[in-house]
Amino acid sequence: xxxxxxxxxxxxxxxxxxxxxxxxxxxxxxxxxxxxxxxxxxxxxxxxxxxxxxxxxxxxxxxxxxxxxxxxxxxxxxxxxxxxxxxxxxxxxxxxxxxxxxxxxxxxxxxxxxxxxxxxxxxxxxxxxxxxxxxxxxxxxxxxxxxxxxxxxxxxxxxxxxxxxxxxxxxxxxxxxxx
Amino acid sequence: xxxxxxxxxxxxxxxxxxxxxxxxxxxxxxxxxxxxxxxxxxxxxxxxxxxxxxxxxxxxxxxxxxxxxxxxxxxxxxxxxxxxxxxxxxxxxxxxxxxxxxxxxxxxxxxxxxxxxxxxxxxxxxxxxxxxxxxxxxxxxxxxxxxxxxxxxxxxxxxxxxxxxxxxxxxxxxxxxxxxxxxxxxxxxxxxxxxxxxxxxxxxxxxxxxxxxxxxxxxxxxxxxxxxxxxxxxxxxxxxxxxxxxxxxxxxxxxxxxxxxxxxxxxxxxxxxxxxxxxxxxxxxxxxxxxxxxxxxxxxxxxxxx
Numbered sequence: 001x002x003x004x005x006x007x008x009x010x011x012x013x014x015x016x017x018x019x020x021x022x023x024x025x026x027x028x029x030x031x032x033x034x035x036x037x038x039x040x041x042x043x044x045x046x047x048x049x050x051x052x053x054x055x056x057x058x059x060x061x062x063x064x065x066x067x068x069x070x071x072x073x074x075x076x077x078x079x080x081x082x083x084x085x086x087x088x089x090x091x092x093x094x095x096x097x098x099x100x101x102x103x104x105x106x107x108x109x110x111x112x113x114x115x116x117x118x119x120x121x122x123x124x125x126x127x128x129x130x131x132x133x134x135x136x137x138x139x140x141x142x143x144x145x146x147x148x149x150x151x152x153x154x155x156x157x158x159x160x161x162x163x164x165x166x167x168x169x170x171x172x173x174x175x176x177x178x179x
Numbered sequence: 180x181x182x183x184x185x186x187x188x189x190x191x192x193x194x195x196x197x198x199x200x201x202x203x204x205x206x207x208x209x210x211x212x213x214x215x216x217x218x219x220x221x222x223x224x225x226x227x228x229x230x231x232x233x234x235x236x237x238x239x240x241x242x243x244x245x246x247x248x249x250x251x252x253x254x255x256x257x258x259x260x261x262x263x264x265x266x267x268x269x270x271x272x273x274x275x276x277x278x279x280x281x282x283x284x285x286x287x288x289x290x291x292x293x294x295x296x297x298x299x300x301x302x303x304x305x306x307x308x309x310x311x312x313x314x315x316x317x318x319x320x321x322x323x324x325x326x327x328x329x330x331x332x333x334x335x336x337x338x339x340x341x342x343x344x345x346x347x348x349x350x351x352x353x354x355x356x357x358x359x360x361x362x363x364x365x366x367x368x369x370x371x372x373x374x375x376x377x378x379x380x381x382x383x384x385x386x387x388x389x390x391x392x393x394x395x396x397x398x399x400x401x402x403x404x405x406x407x408x409x410x411x412x413x414x415x416x417x418x419x420x421x422x423x424x425x426x427x428x429x430x431x432x433x434x435x436x437x438x439x440x441x442x443x444x445x446x447x448x449x450x451x452x453x454x455x456x457x458x459x460x461x462x463x464x465x466x467x468x469x470x471x472x473x474x475x476x477x478x479x480x481x482x483x484x485x
Binding site: 039041054056065068069070071072073074087089090091092093094095097098099100101102103105107108109111112113114165166169170171179 | 180181182239240241242243244245246249250252253255256258259260261262265328329330331332479481482484485
C-alpha cells in the first residue's frame, strides 16, 4: 500500500500563494476558504533579519488528534495515508478544528461541516499530483509515495534532511519540510 | 479559536448543574433536615441547568443542527471526550429532572399514570440519587477533560484544568442552590432551624472551595506561563492583555474577593449574616464562574508551528 506524502522545500518558496489559489480552484472553494495557507515567518536578529514563508495544510498525521476527538467518527484515515472527513457524518461540532495543532481546518458554514486538504485524492487516484504541487512556480513542492524507497520524495527526504512540523506534539505528520 | 461564547456558556451551565446535584447529595448525606431547602434547590436546579446548556451546544453545531438525525453518531467514538459527555449527559438530564419533579408540588397532574410514576420514582429515589451522583461527578470533570486533552492549546493541555473546572462546578453549583433557596424558602423555618443558620455552615464550606479554586487558578497560570511561548502569551492575554479587565474584575473580584470578604466578615461577626448579603456573595460566585469559562475559551492560543 502506498503512503502518500508531500515534501515542501521552504528554501525555494517565494510566498506567491499559487498553491493556495490552485487548491481553491481545484476544490471549488470561496476566496476566504483556505485549505492551504501561507504564513509569513520572521527570523534572524536585528539588524540581519529575514522573512520566509511557511505553507500549512493538513499534515495527514499517522496519529491524528482529529480522529481521536471526533465524537461521530467522521474523520478517518485511508489506507494510503490520506486523512479524510466524511461530510455526511460530520455534525459540525468543531472539536477537530480545536484539536488540530496545525489549524489546518476550516468550517464550511453553508454545509455546516469541517473541511480541509484531502491531498487531491481524486487526482492522486488517477496518478496525477495534487493541484498545489503542479501549480508551484518555484517547484518547491514534491508529491510521492514514502513506502517506495526509489521514489523522488523518499530520496529527497534523506538528501535534504527534511523535518516535520512540531514532531514533539506526537501527531506523526506525513508532510516533510525543508528549511 | 473555533469555539466561542456558546461553548463557554454550555460548559458553565453543565458544570453548575452537576455541582448543584452534588450539593444536594452532600447535603442529603450530611443533614437532610437542616439542609432541606438546599437539597430541594439542588435537585430542582440540576436537571434544568444542564438541560439549559443543551440549546447553546446545539446552536454551535453545523450539520448536526440542520440534520439532527446525524446526532445519533455522537455516541460512537469511545476515544473522544465529547462522546463521553454525551454518554453521561443523556441519562443525567432526565434522571435529574425526575428527581427535581419529586421535590415540587405544583407540577403534579392527577392522572393515574403520573401518580404511579411518581410513586415508582419515590420508591427508587435513593438509587436514583446514587446513580445521579456518579453521573454528576463525571459531568463536572468531563467539561475540563474536553479542553484538557487538546495538545494544540497549551493553556488547556494541563491536568490541573479539569480539577479547576471541577472545583468551580462545585462552587457555582452550591451558589446556585443557595440563591434558589433564598427565593423559595427565605425566612422559612425548617424543623426549628433557621435557613440563615444553615447558610452559616454552608458558607464556611464554600469559602474552602473558593480558596481551593484560587490555589488552582494560581498554579494553573503559573505553570502554563512557564511553558512554551504560546502558553505564556495566553497567560499574558489574561493577566495584562486583551482580557485583563474580565480577568481581574470578573474572576478575581466577583469570583474570589467579593464572596470571600462577605464569608470572612460572617466568620469575624460570629453569627449568620442577613440573607441579602449571601445573595450578593453567591450571585457574585456564579458570575465569576461564567467569566472563568469564557476566558478559558477566549484566551486559548494555538501552538506556534516553527
